[in-house]
Amino acid sequence: MKLLEIQGGKKLTGTIRISGAKNSSVALIPAAILADSEVTICNVPEITDTDALTEILKFLGASVKRASESILIDPTTIENKEIPKELSTKLRASYYFMAALLGKYKYVEMYFPGGCNIGARPIDQTLKSFRALGATIIEEDNHYKISAQELIGAHIYLDMPSVGATINAMLAATKAKGETIIENAAKEPEVVNVAIFLNGMGAKITGAGTSEIRIKGVQKLKGCYTEVIPDRIEAGTYIIAGALVGDHLKIDNIIPEHVETLILKLQEMGVKMVVGPDHVIVSKGNYLKPVKIQTQGYPGFATDLQQPITTLLTQCSGVSTLEETIYENRFQNVPFLNQMGAHIEIHDRKIKVNGITHLKGCSVEATDLRAGACLVLAGLVAEGKTQIVNIEHVLRGYENIVEKLTEVGAEIELKEE
Numbered sequence: 001m002k003l004l005e006i007q008g009g010k011k012l013t014g015t016i017r018i019s020g021a022k023n024s025s026v027a028l029i030p031a032a033i034l035a036d037s038e039v040t041i042c043n044v045p046e047i048t049d050t051d052a053l054t055e056i057l058k059f060l061g062a063s064v065k066r067a068s069e070s071i072l073i074d075p076t077t078i079e080n081k082e083i084p085k086e087l088s089t090k091l092r093a094s095y096y097f098m099a100a101l102l103g104k105y106k107y108v109e110m111y112f113p114g115g116c117n118i119g120a121r122p123i124d125q126t127l128k129s130f131r132a133l134g135a136t137i138i139e140e141d142n143h144y145k146i147s148a149q150e151l152i153g154a155h156i157y158l159d160m161p162s163v164g165a166t167i168n169a170m171l172a173a174t175k176a177k178g179e180t181i182i183e184n185a186a187k188e189p190e191v192v193n194v195a196i197f198l199n200g201m202g203a204k205i206t207g208a209g210t211s212e213i214r215i216k217g218v219q220k221l222k223g224c225y226t227e228v229i230p231d232r233i234e235a236g237t238y239i240i241a242g243a244l245v246g247d248h249l250k251i252d253n254i255i256p257e258h259v260e261t262l263i264l265k266l267q268e269m270g271v272k273m274v275v276g277p278d279h280v281i282v283s284k285g286n287y288l289k290p291v292k293i294q295t296q297g298y299p300g301f302a303t304d305l306q307q308p309i310t311t312l313l314t315q316c317s318g319v320s321t322l323e324e325t326i327y328e329n330r331f332q333n334v335p336f337l338n339q340m341g342a343h344i345e346i347h348d349r350k351i352k353v354n355g356i357t358h359l360k361g362c363s364v365e366a367t368d369l370r371a372g373a374c375l376v377l378a379g380l381v382a383e384g385k386t387q388i389v390n391i392e393h394v395l396r397g398y399e400n401i402v403e404k405l406t407e408v409g410a411e412i413e414l415k416e417e
Ligand code: EPU
Pocket: 023, 024, 026, 092, 093, 116, 119, 120, 121, 122, 123, 124, 125, 126, 160, 161, 162, 163, 164, 165, 188, 303, 304, 326, 327, 369, 370, 397
């Protein structure tokens, strides 16, 4: 078990370079299975979630080579066998293998995926898409046997614009016979990243990034090269760090459009920022106004930044409100922030943050990935020492977080418990 120790109150200055997006990489790695020859995915972050997926690829018999920031995957040696429960339940994204294996071999056996405990997270929309494409599903004790004589293009309406279901439907439909239309598709940049990768292999996908995606099935997919987009949630987390304790902190290698909603919210609060073509320079504001936030699918305010921004809301003068509309259990960071001196009330899916409060370091727990990120931010602004246990959650999603923060002036150390 690892813990993170932070001595708060240090000014952050210099440059933080943003890594490739976790939520793109975790879909691109399983998607590589669909190719008929080697693919190269560039800018893949070295985090435990991408390690877990490459472990699954190796288990299936693919050749996987890491070369600095790239991963070279040769899927030609893959054998379609059941992914062991302990591998698939390590993370949510393991279910992209369901769609990729089904799309390629018309058969897959797998367990329900894992992932952060932030809500129910059913996979009914993914399964509904597979059925629409002609698959039969036998489910027993969270174990799925999914098969199809052939996959045939279908008109699919997603009940909610789920990122996972959209990507899964795309992966399964890429080699299906005829045309598939996904209505109410998720518009997240990670969906676009996956569509560009598949099109690079020879798929015929249009409309990714809008709510209607069209896929004309193809028979063959060749190997190709693709690049992971910068991680907009990592970028957002460090931009918030800059608003808390930054002194001209530069967050570099970003696509500003992907964090536009956050930038606009911070400007509404009064945070000082300079937005460049691929970076943001941000400094701590002297007087921050309270705001109202509601999480939404892209381009709305990202649920993954909801917990990190809560730390900043504790530094606004007055009452801010935040409503979580995507997950029903994403406030597990709140009791720990309150333990550090925040004054936050939870009312069902909403929180009321009474600021300004002076945060003081203490021992807290990362209950999930973004809750952990919220507490890292709290540790940076708090007086004294903060210890965050269960930091493994954070290491799943933030590449070199200790090195990146140390480089810009934080006093932060990873220790064994
Ligand atoms: N939902 C269903 N049925 C489904 C799928 C989703 O009811 O079949 C509901 C979920 O219960 C939830 C909502 O729809 O209320 C969103 O679920 P979604 O499928 O969009 O989430 P996901 O694909 O499992 C991805 C990211 C999450 C991010 C969400 C929303 C990955 C691996 N995960 O999750 O990232 O919060 O989209 O943008 O891409 C994180 O990085 O910390 C994280 C949780």
